[in-house]
Amino acid sequence: MAAMNRRPRVISSTRKVLVGLVALSLILFLLPSRWTGRLVSLVQVVVPVQDAVSIAGRSAADVLTDGGSAAISPDVFAASQRRQAVLEHQTAALSTRVKELEKEVEVLTATRLWNVGAQRIGSQGRLIPARAVIGDVLSWRSSKLVTAGSLQGVSPDAAVISDVFTVDRGESAGLRGGLAILLGEAFVGIVEQVGTHTSRVKLLCDPSIQMKVRLGRFTDGEFSLAEGYFWLVGLGRGRMEIRDAEARSLESGEVRVGDTVVSDPANENLPAALTIGRISQIIPNRDKPLFANLAVEPAVSERDLERVYIYDSRGDPSP
Numbered sequence: 001m002a003a004m005n006r007r008p009r010v011i012s013s014t015r016k017v018l019v020g021l022v023a024l025s026l027i028l029f030l031l032p033s034r035w036t037g038r039l040v041s042l043v044q045v046v047v048p049v050q051d052a053v054s055i056a057g058r059s060a061a062d063v064l065t066d067g068g069s070a071a072i073s074p075d076v077f078a079a080s081q082r083r084q085a086v087l088e089h090q091t092a093a094l095s096t097r098v099k100e101l102e103k104e105v106e107v108l109t110a111t112r113l114w115n116v117g118a119q120r121i122g123s124q125g126r127l128i129p130a131r132a133v134i135g136d137v138l139s140w141r142s143s144k145l146v147t148a149g150s151l152q153g154v155s156p157d158a159a160v161i162s163d164v165f166t167v168d169r170g171e172s173a174g175l176r177g178g179l180a181i182l183l184g185e186a187f188v189g190i191v192e193q194v195g196t197h198t199s200r201v202k203l204l205c206d207p208s209i210q211m212k213v214r215l216g217r218f219t220d221g222e223f224s225l226a227e228g229y230f231w232l233v234g235l236g237r238g239r240m241e242i243r244d245a246e247a248r249s250l251e252s253g254e255v256r257v258g259d260t261v262v263s264d265p266a267n268e269n270l271p272a273a274l275t276i277g278r279i280s281q282i283i284p285n286r287d288k289p290l291f292a293n294l295a296v297e298p299a300v301s302e303r304d305l306e307r308v309y310i311y312d313s314r315g316d317p318s319p
Contacts, residue, residue, distance in 0.1 A: 082164070082165050085165050085184075085299070086165045086166075086184035087184075088218065088260070088275070089165065089183060089184050089185065089186060089274070089275040090183045091222075091223045092216060092223050092260050092262050092273070092275050093183040093262065093272045093273055093274055093275065094183065094272070095216070095222070095223035095224070095225070096214065096223075096262055096265050096272065096273035097265060097272045097273065099225055099265075100266075100273075125311060125312060125313045125314075125315060126153075126311075126312050126315040127161070127181065127182060127309040127310070127312075128148050128152050128153060128154060128309065128310040128312055129163065129308075129309055130146040130148035130152075130199075130307070130308055130309070130310055131146065131147045131306065131308075132144040132145070132146050132201070132305045132306060132307065132308055133145055133146070133147060135302065141206055141207070141236060142203040142204075142205045142206040142207075142234065142236055142237070142238065142302060143189075143192065143200055143201060143203060143206060144189070144200070144201045144203065144302075144305060144308075145198055145200055145201075146160070146199050146200075146201055146308055146310070147197070147198060148197075148198070148199060149194055149195045149196045149197045149198050150194050150196050151196050151197060152310075153315055154191060154194050154199050154312070155191070155312070155314075156191055156192070156193070156194055157190055157191060157269060158190070158191040158269060158310050158311060158312060159187060159189075159190060159191075159267070159269040159270050159274075159310075159311045159313075160187075160188055160189040160190060160201045160308050160309070160310055160311070161182060161185045161186065161187060161188065161274065161308060161309040161310075161311055162185045162186045162187075162188050162299070162300040162305065162308060162309075163185065163306075163307035163309055164185065164186070164300050164304055164305075165184050165185055165186070166181055166184065166185065181309070182271070182272075182274070182309070182311065183272060183274065185274070185309065186274060186276065186277075186298075186299035186300050187204065187263050187270065187274035187275065187276050188203055188204060188299075188300055188305065188308065189201040189203040189204055189206075189308075190202050190204075190209075190269075191310060199310070201308070203234070203302065203305075204232070204234060204276060204298070205234045205236065205237070205239055205240045205298060205302070206234045206236065207234050207235060207236045208234065209232070209233065209234035209240075210231065210232070210233050210234075211231075211232050211263070211264065212229045212230070212231065212232070212264040213229065213231075213232045213242070213261050213262060213263060213264060213276060214226070214229060214230065214261075214262050214263075214264065214265070214273065215242075215259045215260065215261060215262075215279070216259065216260050217256075217258065217259045217260060223260070226249070226254050226255055226259070227254070229264070230242045230245060230261075230294075231243050231244065232261065232276070232296065238298065238302050239295070239296075240276075240277060240295075240296040240297075240298060241283075241293050241294065241295055241296060242279075242294040242296060243293055244285070244288065244291040244293070245291060245292050245293065245294050246290065246291060247289070247291060247292055250292055255279070255294070256279070256282075257279050257280065257281065258278060258279060259278065259279045260275060260277075260278055261275070261276045261277050261278065261296050262274060263276055268313070269311065269313055270311065270313075271311075271313070275299050276298070276299060277296045277298040278296070278297050278299070279294050279295070279296060279297075280295045280296065280297040281294070281295035282294060282295075283295060
């Protein structure tokens, strides 16, 4: 009887602990970031364990998916899709850069300020590889904890690039910090908080994100940009949206579903405009009949972000 009487107490104690943890999480979330920023460093103690568990879990899932076979053969079709995505991302990035340079040449030629010694794209900067190990505890937020911090040269507001489309390249090819890798990947987030060994990355689908972007599409193998800039906002839960696109540009076909969304070419944290995602849906705006919203599907989903690159624009490129 005594043993049976102790069970409710154990259950009650467990509930109290869970309620206390939830309450503590909410209190920490409501506190200003300048107070909670140092907590990123405290989490670093459990990051290696979390990383090892995540890798083991993914490996087990791959084995089960493959019918229990320990030897997992590469998926040729998936690799082919990634190669195609790499080429499209590179073309979009370089085409956007060419358009910007053409405009700069026109202005500089007109004012006779052209500098033939200007540094070319990719002459500075390096890529810092990291693993994405922990997602945000709040489902409506979008962030990741990554295994690189101030000791590796990570700084706040640095751009974070995916490491999903790097096919047949990388350390073995000596291109870890190369421009080819950078342009072949997608722009996925911004470093928000930095610890010595880890950093918290705010993904572009986070509700706090608002940024200028451009749109373009592939026509006969060439990438062409739509006129003007557009305003991208994060909606949380892996969703993004472009607000207040002019209805006339949609009616004329200048903007349509399937168009590629690229970052602002003038973004100082990036050496070029990088792919963010694609237009997946046109949403009419009942309050503003002359405008519409555009749903944006990220080039890389949150669940696929196992590895990333942090772009250090101030560092020297890797040899």
